Amino acid sequence: MSDKLDKMDARILNLLQRDASLGVKEIAAEIGLSVSPTFERIKRLRKEGYIERYVVLVNREKLGKHLLVICTVTLKQQSLETLKSFEEAVSKFSEVLEIMCIAGNHDYLLKIAVKDVEDYHIFVMKNLSAIPNVSNVSSNFVLKEIKKETALEVQI
Template identity: 35%
Template sequence: MEDLAQMTLDLTDRRLLSELQRKGRIFNSDLAEKVNLSASACHRRVQRLEAEGYINEYVALLDARKMGVPATIFVEITLSTQADEVLEAFEKAVQRIPDVLECHLTAGAADYILKVVAEDTEDFARIHRQYLTRLPGVAKMQSSFALRTVFKTTALPV
């Protein structure tokens, strides 16, 4: 909660964050115009939002189909134990798998949920065989292929 106490976001800050989530490469002058600020005031606010950690980084979002990995698979993993050393070993190992986009520790039936991308079912079989089955502490694994992406965003509500 310490991060939340750093600064209070006003309406202008929220509008800046909203615009930047939609288009991270927007020119400062265009951003300033959209939120009714001078270019210099806009630049100062964005720098402050970056310094305070509200903006972590700027990235390019790639098209999975054009990159040759159109299949998305969600993998639920249950570990054999919740011991700290097993959790740490699993988390360290899963970060080294290039096809895993996200890994979430969860409360519920599974301990972790992974978001994996692959070319197709054969490629996922390779990822499963080469990486997932070798992860430390895994007792059970269940995979679900996404048939179609209905909705997807990276934008947080501001």
């Protein structure tokens, strides 16, 4: 196991981040290697954890999820048990796209997609506020997404 990236690995990772549906033949042609070594590189990148998974990015607006909310949550206490309990509970909600444990004035930052403000209000009242140990929920409504990127450019 090498755990060291070279320029070819970086090119493969950048290509796959732009379009995960690319086949090995397409990637090989783009980077100037034959199919077999390209396949072996991709296999190694997966094995070493550089490639976590392949996903499709769905347009949330097309699915009727017009409101994006950045929500901060503060817990009453921060013991290991209460943190794990909160994380497990909030992970089950399909509306929650991302969960980040943060340092500062709040304990968690959540990215939530819902239909509208009423839908969000119901979500907070029925789900988020119902989780034991939640002290405070603060909501920020996204007016406009300026940059929406999932790719992390790999440079060697």
